[in-house]
Amino acid sequence: MKAEILPPLTATVHVKPRGWKSGFKLWLPLFLVWLLALPLFILALPFLFVAALVFGVRFWASIRGALAVLHAFHGTSVEVEKADTRVFINLH
Amino acid sequence: MTDNRRQILDMLASGKLTAEEAERLIAALERNGAGATALSESDRTKYLRVLVDTKDPLDGPTKVNVRVPMQLLRAGVRLTGVIPASAREEVNAALRKQGITFDINNVTPQNLEELIEQLRELTVDVDNENTKVRVFCE
Numbered sequence: 001m002k003a004e005i006l007p008p009l010t011a012t013v014h015v016k017p018r019g020w021k022s023g024f025k026l027w028l029p030l031f032l033v034w035l036l037a038l039p040l041f042i043l044a045l046p047f048l049f050v051a052a053l054v055f056g057v058r059f060w061a062s063i064r065g066a067l068a069v070l071h072a073f074h075g076t077s078v079e080v081e082k083a084d085t086r087v088f089i090n091l092h
Numbered sequence: 093m094t095d096n097r098r099q100i101l102d103m104l105a106s107g108k109l110t111a112e113e114a115e116r117l118i119a120a121l122e123r124n125g126a127g128a129t130a131l132s133e134s135d136r137t138k139y140l141r142v143l144v145d146t147k148d149p150l151d152g153p154t155k156v157n158v159r160v161p162m163q164l165l166r167a168g169v170r171l172t173g174v175i176p177a178s179a180r181e182e183v184n185a186a187l188r189k190q191g192i193t194f195d196i197n198n199v200t201p202q203n204l205e206e207l208i209e210q211l212r213e214l215t216v217d218v219d220n221e222n223t224k225v226r227v228f229c230e
Contacts, residue, residue: 055176055179056176056177056178057174057175057176058174060171061174062174062192064172065167065170065171065173065174066171066189067163068167068170068171069167069168069171071163071167072161072163072164072166072167073161073164074161074163075138075139075159075161075163075222076159076160076161076164077157077158077159078156078157078158079155079156079157079158080154080155080160081154081155081156081157081159082151082154082155083151083152083153092163
């Protein structure tokens with residue numbers, strides 16, 4: 001698999017709940033989600049292929065494009081801070 | 093001849109670019125000065141940033157800071173390449189119906205790069221009594 005189509009493999013989540021002096025950090029192994037999703041994706045491939053034929057969509061180009069979109073999520077971060085609460089999510 | 097100009101001409105020769113696209117790219121190079129060189133990877137616009145700062149009298153202040161990679165925009169535009177021609181026409185028709193004269197067929201990776209480069213200079217600031225929104229590229 002080329003590196004340009006690898007989706008984000010991990011995510012870090014920093015949470016500082018209200019009233020806490022300091023927060024905690026979670027490391028989420030997203031690659032496990034992708035591993036679990038892979039068999040479902042493989043099962044769905046024939047249906048996707050038929051759907052692509054019916055709607056006139058280029059099948060492999062669509063798969064590559066969808067993987068590229070997933071790959072592009074690398075570096076996305078969202079931070080929300082309200083009063084004494086803070087949540088920060090970063091995709092790696 | 094700069095490397096960029098040579099690259100554009102090579103792409104034109106190999107049919108990857110139309111004459112019109114090549115002309116636009118060369119014009120863009122010239123606009124950037126005679127000694128223009130390609131933007132290095134570090135100079136390229138990498139992220140779209142959205143900052144929201146609200147002050148709710150009841151809940152207090154809320155800050156949201158979102159960083160979206162420009163690569164996502166590029167990947168999304170490339171995905172438009174797989175839209176069937178009939179669907180493209182429907183999209184164009186729907187846009188025209190809304191008074192937007194925009195041809196989705198013109199959204200190409202080359203045009204997108206130009207657009208993203210122009211976005212470097214763009215900052216959108218919305219400021220009202222309780223809310224500040226700032227959108228910019230970095």
